[in-house]
Amino acid sequence: MPRAKCFDREEALQKAMRAFWARGYEATSIQDLVECMGINRGSLYDTFGDKHQLFLAALDQYTDSSLTRGLALREDGNAALILKDYLYSFMYRTLGDPEKRGCFVTNTAVERSSYDEQCAKKLREYYDNVEKDLAFLIERGQQAGEINNKRPAGELASFFVGVMQGVRVLGKVRPEEAALRPMIEVALETLNSDAKAA
Incomplete structure (x- = not known):
């Protein structure tokens, strides 16, 4: 009779995600994972x-959580103000990370996407979903006249994804509001409508 698992899978996965996020894939050993997850090697291999x-499961957990925050972009209200709040919340999450880990997605893109096609595919899907929400x-x-239509919505969405990733990367080395706020402010200026600026 197989032995029952005596640990919470999602909690263990969350711990693994934090380890990969802090150290990266290559620098995180199986022993590191066993210790931080609080399970033995057999359980790790049997379960994951x-x-x-x-690592792919941890990446999925991170992107799922991140995309859930993106639901705020589909709420009713002034679109320019919603986007402004979303971007500043993103900036403050970056500033509020004492470990300066940056974005797990961005870190993974830099470390693994050029030679790990499974990771690259997941990252492309993630960025596509973020762009769609934006x-x-x-x-x-x-359409409501709250944002100018000088550029197609899809191009602006792609631009804002780039800004957000830039905030995350710069935030790792200059985690100061004075360094990150201008990036958000300048980006938001692209939305100014002749009818009413955000």
Whole structure:
């Protein structure tokens, strides 16, 4: 009769995600994972497969959580103000990280996407979903006259994804509001509508 698991899978996965996020894939050993997850090697392999499969599961957990925050972009209200609040919240999450880990997605893109196609595919899907949420909001704002329509919503969405990743990267080395706020402010100026600026 197989032995019952005596640990919470999601809690263990959360711990693994934090370890990968802090150290990266290559620098995180199986022993590091066993210790931080509080399980033995057999349980790790039985439940998650190998280190790479565990990493992919941790990446999924992170992106799922991040995309859930993106639901705020589909709420009713002034689109320019919703986007402004979303971007500043993003900036303050970056500033509020004492470990200066940056974005797990961005870190993974830099470390693994050039040679790990499974990671690269997950990252492309994630960025596509973020862009879709942003484009939905921006297009709605353009139709309401809250955001200018000088550029297509999809192009602006792609631009804002780039700004957000820039905030995360710069925030790792200059975690100061004075360094990050201008990036958000300048980006938001691209939304100014002739009808009413955000």
